[in-house]
Amino acid sequence: MQIFWVTALLAGLALAADLNIWEVHHSCKEHLQMLQKAYDDAAELAKAAIAGMDAVEQPMPVDPTSTAHSEWIRVGRALGATFGFLPDKAGNGPTRYMSNVRWSENVPKQGYTGKFEKPLLACGDNGWQWIGRDDEDPNDPQKRQLKESRAAEIGGNAGSFVFEHRYKFRSSSGGTVGICRQKIYASTNIGLDMITWCTSNWKPEIVERPSPMEQKFSIKGGTYIETQHGLARIMVHEFAHWYGADGRHRLVTDPGAVSDEGLPLYVGHDGNLTTDYLGSTKVNVGCYFFNYVAALARNNDGGIFTGPEIATMAADAFAVFALMASTVNMHCSFMPLLLLATTGTNALWLATANDERINGYLMDKRYCYAGRGETSDDALRQANNHEGPDIGHGLLCDDLASTHSKETGGYWYENGSLNYMDSNWHWYCNPGTGSNVACDAGGGAPRKKVRDFVA
Incomplete structure (x- = not known):
């Protein structure tokens, strides 16, 4: 199994930390400055994550008073908390996971599908227009009905929502395209070469959130990652989806959250969380933020819902790790101390x-x-x-x-x-x-x- 990492984000950002590799839709015009700043910060977060990975692939520095030793411990804890595997003091590392998490490839400049000059960044989903199967295709030079112009794609669908030259076919008409729903900040669609930034990102609590890069020296141990919910963090999450794909589908996903015992969490009929599927609304709880990421990373007796194989495919694990790796003074004192792996005294x-x-x-x-x-x-x-x-x-x-x-x-x-x-x-x-x-x-x-x- 190939497990993807956001290092591919660096491949695109290392040469020029700007949005030129993307087509930025005019719907983002008023938000362009915020997007650019968040994009720059996301690049720095990714670089910090890679630097941390580089450090813990080396033997742990022997001088316990050195800065390098402290950094090795700090990043090692972050890896264990977010991905569920730990670096080796000897520098050998759990290569099964370390090498997989480091895997990356450059996404083609034209995106995954090859249908467009560039992948697209759009803001909001109001630009999607419903076109019924018997309606004229707005992008067809011959002005044919959609069922004729898109005969190979439409099948038995009632029509498609259309955004510029991108189509989302639906079996029934009516409603909205439904990309930006309540509590949805962004959505990555590999098949359309498109990331949509929803209006939730422009709320004061997101816009006014200090940049994580501006706070990296001021955040102390005991500050919870949950408070660092700004646009840069959301970007790292979405780029984990984007670069963690096989060209057609997202492989890095948003898995369901689990309890401390490693069981899937659902929303109960009373609104509280429960592990009782039959007694719930059948609605999964999403795995977002540190507590749920950490629960997902733990391998509860080899459970099928937890552990490194699951956590290294979870988009928010990358976002949380990048924040932890970039925050210089965060030594995670609010977390249990992780026992770092070795073949010596910690073997059991x-x-x-x-x-x-x-x-x-x-x-x-x-x-x-x-x-x-x-x-x-x-x-x-x-x-x-x-x-x-x-x-x-x-x-x-x-x-x-x-x-x-x-x-x-x-x-x-x-x-x-x-x-x-x-x-x-x-x-x-x-x-x-x-x-x-x-x-x-x-x-x-x-x-x-x-x-x-x-x-």
Whole structure:
């Protein structure tokens, strides 16, 4: 799977940080200065993100008092919080994700479709006009009906909304084109080579928001990313959609938000959030802003809705990471301290082992022993030698997946996950069922999570 990064934004902006690579529609005329400023800031945000990526691909600086060491830690935390993978202190990195996130390609100057001289930036969606299938196509030199001029595209549709030379076919007539809806700031359409900036961007709370680049030295730890919701941030989000595409479809998307347990969130009938799909309005909650991005990045026991594979395809993860990477003094003290990956003291394997015998004698009671170590062999040896506690309480390890064990000696088993907590850290991973099995809860594994405290 190829996972895309906003570095392609830099490819277009490195030569000239202006809007000349785009056709800017006259609907944006009164907003052009704001768009240009936000475009410049978005370029700087992307550059800061790339500089951060470059830094953490190198070994962690050994001098803990150096600025380079502090920056390495800061960017590493941001990566873990937004994408769910951590840099390696040795500089090797989780290359599966690091290289994928760095992947980029230049979008052709004419956009993805090749139908237009340039891709288009438009403001608002009032310029879209409804043309029925029996109406005259406004762009056809022969003035034919739409069903004739666009016979290959229209199919059984009732007509199309038309904007300049761009068409959005619909199965039924009436209504509006519906691009700019409530709480929608922008919309990227790869198939039309077009990004639309909605009127929400011109509200005072967005327009008057200080530039993130102007604040990068003044924001201190404890300032939440949620407050940094300006046009530059929105641009990075939309350009993640634009450059994260395969030429026809957006691959970097807006996935649904998840709960702290990694379950999809929906809007309940009472307006509150719920993980109960059947008892909800069936409307997903979008994954926007730091808290939801961080929840998406966590791998909850290998859940299908969370983890790096999902987070590195989420547009807002790129926007949040770019903001965090560019904010020099933000050390994320409001976040739990992320345990950075290494093959040394932070490595931790967890294991379980069945045993129905004590000192060679078959017992009526069944046992499931837990163990931990810096390698799988160490963890298994500890479990088999009964150096760790019995977490089965009358059950074999095979039976624990369907139950919850009590916390014993820092260990417990819950919902398929073997947990261990020491005085600082909460480690967990999924060893599967059965005896003599181990799983990696450290060493950069994304299913590791931290205890909720500030170091």
